[in-house]
Amino acid sequence: MKGLVLLIVWTMSSLAAAFSFDNDVPKDIQNQMLADLKFIGTIQSDCSSDFHLKIFGKVDGRDYTHFFETRVLSIGLSDCGNPKAVACVNIFNPSKMWITNNFIKFSHPQVARMMIVFHESRHTESQNGNWMHATCPNPFLDENGKEIKSIWTGSSLAGEPACDITPFGSYGSSMIMLKNISKFCKNCSEKVRQDAGIYADDQFKRVIDADAIAAIKQDLYNGTEEVIEIGKY
Ligand SMILES: [Zn+2]
Numbered sequence: 001m002k003g004l005v006l007l008i009v010w011t012m013s014s015l016a017a018a019f020s021f022d023n024d025v026p027k028d029i030q031n032q033m034l035a036d037l038k039f040i041g042t043i044q045s046d047c048s049s050d051f052h053l054k055i056f057g058k059v060d061g062r063d064y065t066h067f068f069e070t071r072v073l074s075i076g077l078s079d080c081g082n083p084k085a086v087a088c089v090n091i092f093n094p095s096k097m098w099i100t101n102n103f104i105k106f107s108h109p110q111v112a113r114m115m116i117v118f119h120e121s122r123h124t125e126s127q128n129g130n131w132m133h134a135t136c137p138n139p140f141l142d143e144n145g146k147e148i149k150s151i152w153t154g155s156s157l158a159g160e161p162a163c164d165i166t167p168f169g170s171y172g173s174s175m176i177m178l179k180n181i182s183k184f185c186k187n188c189s190e191k192v193r194q195d196a197g198i199y200a201d202d203q204f205k206r207v208i209d210a211d212a213i214a215a216i217k218q219d220l221y222n223g224t225e226e227v228i229e230i231g232k233y
Helices: 002-017 027-040 050-055 061-069 101-105 110-123 126-131 170-184 190-204 210-220
Strands: 074-077 087-089 096-099
Touching (some): 027 110, 050 210, 061 110, 096 110, 110 126, 110 190, 170 190
Antiparallel strands (some): 087 096
16 A cells, blocks of 8 residues: 555656646647757766756756756747747746747757756746846947847847846856856767857856856856867866
8 A cells, every 4th residue: 555655656746747838839849849858868977067066966967857857847839028038937837938939930059959948947946036137238248349149049138138147047057057068078979069168158148247257267167268178178
């Protein structure tokens, strides 16, 4: 009898971990996302940065899968109330992730799609105030005076709520994830590691607080300004 009760509890908890798609999410996008999550579940490494350990655990597919499946229970289609949005989470129903037409119509590498998915997964954390964004500077310029735009849509970000002031927010955490994959994934292709590095370095620009920037450099860039060349690790 005791065994039966345990079995039921186990079945329920494993069901709770699964997520579902709304019917209006196009089938090819559903399949793409399932394939992307399957890929992320295969990642292996021997090393993870301190911030990565704190946020996700190891640079390891099992830890990524656990992170996602304990946060996102369903995926739907929405415009997120903003034509520039790629995806969103509504804080009143935080276990649901919404993707927009921008997620669907732009073509980006697999690991970049996962960056969006894990960014949104971070927003499900009600206990952490959902890691709300900070407002980007206006104008929003890089060190060469060039305007920083969304790598996903090309939209202007100046004055938009599309930045972070902590390494642990959605932009910070997802760039930490991708930078770790770029540096430490031992079974990823060179293309995946390069893509991860490019998108991580791009999202790092969304972190606008000096202390947060210094902390991420300490964690992942050897404390230097220099972007670490892929393949050196
Ligand atoms: Zn966000």
